[in-house]
Amino acid sequence: xxxxxxxxxxxxxxxxxxxxxxxRSLDFQATTMFWYRQFPKQxxxxxxxxxxxxxxxxxxxxxxxxxxxxxxxxxxxxxTVTSAHPEDSSFYICSARDGQGGQPQHFGDGTRxxxx
Amino acid sequence: DAKTTQPPSMDCAExxxxxxxxxxxxxxxxxxxxxxxxIHSQGPQYIIHGxxxxxxxxxxxxxxxxxxxxxxxxxxxxxxxxxAVYYCIVRGNQAGTAxxxxxxxxxxxxx
Numbered sequence: 001x002x003x004x005x006x007x008x009x010x011x012x013x014x015x016x017x018x019x020x021x022x023x024r025s026l027d028f029q030a031t032t033m034f035w036y037r038q039f040p041k042q043x044x045x046x047x048x049x050x051x052x053x054x055x056x057x058x059x060x061x062x063x064x065x066x067x068x069x070x071x072x073x074x075x076x077x078x079x080t081v082t083s084a085h086p087e088d089s090s091f092y093i094c095s096a097r098d099g100q101g102g103q104p105q106h107f108g109d110g111t112r113x114x115x116x
Numbered sequence: 117d118a119k120t121t122q123p124p125s126m127d128c129a130e131x132x133x134x135x136x137x138x139x140x141x142x143x144x145x146x147x148x149x150x151x152x153x154x155i156h157s158q159g160p161q162y163i164i165h166g167x168x169x170x171x172x173x174x175x176x177x178x179x180x181x182x183x184x185x186x187x188x189x190x191x192x193x194x195x196x197x198x199x200a201v202y203y204c205i206v207r208g209n210q211a212g213t214a215x216x217x218x219x220x221x222x223x224x225x226x227x
Binding site for chain 2: 004006031032034036043044045046049051091093095101102104105106107108109110112
């Protein structure tokens with residue numbers, strides 16, 4: 001089945017550091033990928049929709065200058081958390097859909113980000 | 117996208133069938149019903165989806181009522197590894213439309 005690979009799986013870094021998370025669709029091409037964030041004991045919250053070759057669409061309340069998204073190819077999208085602070089610590093998950101219509105979205109295993 | 121309503125939690129004995137309900141009374145004609153589950157500290161796992169017919173795969177069965185206003189996910193023989201949060205999500209088929217997650221149902225399977 002369709003596989004989405006996310007890297008790294010966890011990262012710990014100092015406040016002020018920028019962190020890049022990669023999301024790859026391994027066996028299909030994804031013109032659209034999605035980035036979610038999940039805080040402890042809460043559900044997934046959609047952050048942005050990443051479109052290949054164009055600008056990402058951000059959900060209300062998500063700072064586009066803080067969370068930079070690049071979708072340079074049909075199999076790779078990256079999320080960069082710039083100048084990360086402790087409040088950015090969270091579980092970040094990417095997703096992509098294989099095909100159009102009613103095809104399901106497939107999710108990566110997530111990245112646990114801890115900012116000290 | 118239509119909103120869904122699920123019970124916050126359910127319990128099930130190992131080996132028994134787990135029946136997870138979902139209400140989606142405002143679903144529209146082109147919207148699919150998707151079920152995912154999330155085990156702690158992992159990304160959501162796709163289980164099954166359907167439009168109006170009942171569906172079955174190696175993981176589960178999906179029963180959609182004739183009026184499409186509710187559905188039930190059935191895990192025929194629950195195991196301890198099925199303990200997870202189960203999400204019922206309704207989404208249209210437009211390209212670029214993301215899944216929006218509610219709070220889901222926490223299923224606890226015990227021996």
